[in-house]
Amino acid sequence: MKRFAALYDAIDRTMSTNAKVAALAAYFRDAPPGDAAWATFFLTGRRLKRLIASASLRAWAQEIADIPEWLLGECYAAAGDFAEVVALLIDALPAHAREPDVPLAAWIHDRILPLAATDEAEQRARVTAWWRGLPRNERFLLNKLLTGEFRVGVAQTLVVRALAQAAQAEPTAIAARLMGDWTPTADWFSSLMAQAHTADPSRPYPFFLASPLEDPPETLGDRSEWLVEWKWDGIRAQLVRRAGEVWLWSRGEELITRRFPEIAAAATHVPDGTVLDGEVLAFGGGRPRPFSALQQRIGRQRQLAQIMRAVPVVFMAYDVMERDATDIRTRPLEERRAGLIAIVAHDGVLRVSEEVTAPSWDALSALRDESRARGVEGFMLKRRSSPYGVGRRRGDWWKWKIAPLTVDAVLIYAQPGNGRRASLLTDYTFGVWDGDTLVPVAKAYSGLSNAEIEELDRWIRRHTRERHGPVRAVDPVQVFELGFEAIAPSTRHRSGLAVRFPRMLHWRRDKPASEADTLETLKRMASLNRE
Amino acid sequence: MQCTVSTNSTPGTFGIMSALITDSVSGLYCSAGDFFVDPWQPVARAVITHAHGDHAHAGSEAYLCAAPCEPLLRRRFPDAAIQPVPFGEGIDLGGVRVSFHPAGHILGSAQVRLERGGEVWVVSGDYKRAPDPTCAPFEAVRCDTFITEATFALPIYTWDPAAGVIGEILEWWRANRAEGRASILFCYALGKAQRILAELRGRTDEGLLRGDAASAGQGRVLLHGAMAGFTDVYRASGVALAPAERVGEHARGRSLAGTLVLAPLSARGTPWLRRFPNPSIAFASGLMRVRGVRRQRAFDRGFVLSDHADWSALLGTIAETGASRVLVTHGWSDALARLLADRGLETGTLRTAFEGELGELAAVDPEGT
Known part of the structure; x- marks a missing residue:
């Protein structure tokens, strides 16, 4: 854990993006692959199921620091983070002998995960003993891992860049491999670094993101160079149809196929070897319904049939990245769009996000004033010649939202x-x-x-x-x-x-x-x- | 029992009958001796605990301070009437016996002991218990009523030994030197800066300060102009400090690569900072104990080096004084007062004119208070 804590400190101690990437890349190169796998897991925002409630850690720390509860509250007011408060409080106690370092992967497998099978008294005994044996920064990280609250000030794109540096690979390839379902093992990490060619059929592409349009649309030039669609207020998602199966991924890289069975069912009619980009949208009576309706579908796993009837959804498709098992992201949008229309119908659960054909920026501007009444957020403007990029790259895709x-x-x-x-x-x-x-x-x-x-x-x-x-x-x-x-x-x-x-x-x-x-x-x- | 005296209240007695010190609009007042302790408005006679700006205010007719404090006070108020009193020596002010005792906060910092008719009050001023090569160590003084600071009165505030912190600073400086960067260390101009210089002097074995051929010009320590005057006073008072020169008026760019520069926080965000090549920015303060505070202020590094007592030092000191009544001021005074009240002491809190409460610490450095 020492090496991981040192990495955390290095990231935490600099405001420089390059320095953060350099520290990450060095870690990925040098750490044992099992540790690096878990580090990747945490640094990309994945979490262990919460093993111990933050309230338990607080109660134990309060007991061993021998302070009243209100004083712990005052400490929280000063520090704003209970994992840190707990780590700082232990400092005031006589130090125990430092334990020899245990690698991150061993911490997870041999110590942290087995806590789930023990009772509270045993958890307390183990965790408080760890606190006393660890230096402050490792104690802090341990608390973050135990409570499932680990966060670090580094964007996912930087982690991808660092992994790419360490693997001497393209960031897009790393991003794609990080998207799917994976288990943080030494083998997985080694294969990530080796860029093994065993393709994972569920793997989605990195999303291409639009930037907010801040200048008047006239600054974009000729209206005819732009494809205009309504901006839907739903969940951005990617539909992967490969190997006879269907996977629906949210932008948060969460697999949401099971929450929207009607979309999965409709997607079985899409030819194998297809990947679509689109929006999961609550839709009824021929028009979009507010995002708040969709939220009922997100939270609920039970009584699915009932809620499916109450809140029907559609997948509003607006792009295709893979056709006939071929990555076509570098082809111009216009060409991809033609392909999309050939695959997806204009109505039904899977439908094409229709083009808005108002002929001038002025006409669009007038139409945009109807956005709220139409239940949309404004327009998406996409350059007809644009490739499907990675991440938020300004210039080709804009969101022209209505004023709040x-x-x-x-x-x-x-x-x-x-x-x-x-x-x-x-x-x-x-x-x-x-x-x-x-x-x-x-x-x-x-x-x-x-x-x-x-x-x-x-x-x-x-x-x-x-x-x-x-x-x-x-x-x-x-x-x-x-x-x-x-x-x-x-x-x-x-x-x-x-x-x-x-x-x-x-x-x-x-x-x-x-x-x-x-x-x-x-x-x-x-x-x-x-x- | 607990009583609260708030800012700008009418003269208060902390609810105490026949108090030796009362709270007035000008600050702590001893009516028997007709003098104030650290008043924040001009008065006839001001007894001063130490030379920081929120304790020593200009404009009073006469000042009384501990002898080692005099040159600092003199530098701030060149024309004032200042009477220095050696540590431990008592003088009589209207039947009140007044003496100064080392507080260990900065050079010349003192606790003020007041005695009349067998009753003893001590005003701690600011203090710390950790060793500091620039000033006399804190001396515990038995008293009936102890007025203590509470700047860092929470159990999360526990200071690591200064030697380790200085080691971290040296390591940070070394890494920056290797990259040709300047190391800007913000710290309080009076007290903290000189303490760091004194600690660095003990580390010349590091080879950083010799300026030998291998590291020509690299191991230099520089001072922001606002710190130079106080530093001169320290040297003149016989405090041994590492060599440090002012940042030259026209120095910029590569000639400043690899230097360690001590500067007050007020220099942050000013054009002065632009002369340094790709600087790494750090802050030395007890505030840096909390990660969120460091990150909110966007420092690359925070070094936890405080001139105030930490939690256990506060509790230990209060116990050592044997005081049965403790009045608390500065910082987390509510928390400390409540804890002491729970333990059966008579307590009260007392707010200064300059500080609503500790939440504002995020905006200022309490090390200079």
């Missing part, structure tokens, strides 16, 4: 953030007027600059009215323009409304709280939105 709904709301509560935002008050609750009271309607965390966060933090501390644990009620003075994607009636919220993806757009220092929006206005937006 906005509302001016008053800051009413604040509380500390997590992780690197610990000890700053960065989680805000906003309210709008209902008569002469402010009703909370949205929580938002993002949208302010660091300087604004710090300024607001200082203001909040000086203008706290009441404290309820970590939550502070503040003087209702500061007005913010909030943006959000959708607003819908809700029985679970006090305001009777649920907003989707709220964030702060502007700090309206010019606006007095009395001029913030009213609940009535929001309800009107919600009823329009439902249309």
Whole structure:
């Protein structure tokens, strides 16, 4: 674990992307393949099933550090991360003799996984003994692995780059091999490094991602060079049809075939050796339904038949990357599109995402104003000559989204953030007027600059009215323009409304709280939105 | 029992009958002796624990401080009336016997002991228990009432020995030198910077400071201009420090590759920093104990080196004083006061004019408080 902890520290200690990649590549080259396999597993965001509840670790640490529970709470307020609090607390205890180093893979197989088969008393005995025998950084990592909360400040694309460097292979090849279902073993890692040619039939391609269009569409040049589609509000997914089977992958590289059996069934009619890119979409009465409907399908594995009837879905296909078992990603979009239409029908569960044919940017712009009513998020603009790329590469694919709904709301509560935002008050609750009271309607965390966060933090501390644990009620003075994607009636919220993806757009220092929006206005937006 | 005295309140007595020290709008006040301790407004007579800006404010008519503190105070207030008193020597102020005792925080830092009619109060100022080559070690003083700082009063704050931390700094510097990078180490200009220089002096065996042919110009330690004055005072006071020169006005680029540069946090984000080639940025402070704080402030490295007492040092010190009443100020004072109250001590918290509470530590360095 020492080597893995040193890698974590090296990544954690630099803001430089190149330095992070270099540290990762060195690790992948030098570490035993079994360890490197597990490191890849964790660094690509995969997790062990949570073995021990964070609450248990806290309770054990509190007992052995001999401090009251409220003091542990204060520590959390300062550090924002219980795994770290626990690791730091143990420092105050007399050190045990350091154990000899155990490799990462052995930690997982011989120590961590077997915990599942033991009772709480035994878990406590083992874990607390490990704490006492490990240096602080390894103790911290152990806690992260035990609670399934391991995260590191490194994007997946960087891990892929580092693996590619170590294997002297193309990043796309590594990305493709990381996408599928794999088990972190020494053999798997060795074959990843050797780029063994035994192809895994389920393996999807890396997704090509669009960038947000910030300039007017006219800057893209001639309208005729662009294929325009509606931007659907569903789950981006890849349908792999090979070896007589069907796999449906989400962009989070999760296999979701079983959640959408009607799509899997429809896909059996697609010729073998085909890979489609598209959107899983809740769809009923000839039109898309809101993302919130689709969420019912995501969460639920039981009573599938019932929920399938209640929330029918379609796979809205918009690209084909593989045809007749041949990778055609480098062929121009126009050619791929023709192939897609030959494979997929215009209706049914598997259907083509239709081209929007409005002839000019102006006409598109007018049509785009209907987006909300049509239940879509705007347009996708794709260059007809473009290949199917990897990751987010600007230039060929754009998402031209509609402006978010906005509302001016008053800051009413604040509380500390997590992780690197610990000890700053960065989680805000906003309210709008209902008569002469402010009703909370949205929580938002993002949208302010660091300087604004710090300024607001200082203001909040000086203008706290009441404290309820970590939550502070503040003087209702500061007005913010909030943006959000959708607003819908809700029985679970006090305001009777649920907003989707709220964030702060502007700090309206010019606006007095009395001029913030009213609940009535929001309800009107919600009823329009439902249309 | 617990009582809270908040900022800008009217004069308070912490709910204590016949208190030797009360809380006033100008700071801690001893009415029997008619003097203030570390007042934050100009007063007639100010007794000063140490020369940091939030303890020693300009404009008072007369200052009293520990003898080794005088040159620092004199540098900050060149024309002030300052009376130095040797450590341990008592003087009488209106029937109150006042003496200074080493606090181990920075050069000249002192606890102030007040005695009248057999009752003893001690104002700790800021203090630490870890050894520091730049100042006299903390001396535990028995008292009835102890006014203690609580800057890092949480059990997550446990300091590793400074020797190990200095070793980490040297290792970081060495790695940066190998890559031709400058190592910028932000640290408090008065106290922390000189402590680091003193610790580095003990490490000349590392061959870093000799400037021999193999490492010509490489092992140099440089100082930001804002630190040079205080550093001169330390040297003049006889504190042995590693050689360090000011960053030259026109020096930039390759001539600064491989140097270790001590600078105050205020220099961050200024054009001054641009002269250094591909600098690695670090911060030396007790704050760096928490990973989230370091990352939020986007430092490459954080070195946990504090001039304040850690959790066990605070509790140990409070026990050593034998005080039955403990008043707590700075930082996590609520937490410390509550814990002491749970253990049966009479406690209270006391906020300073400059600090709402510790949450703001993310924005400032408490090492200079």
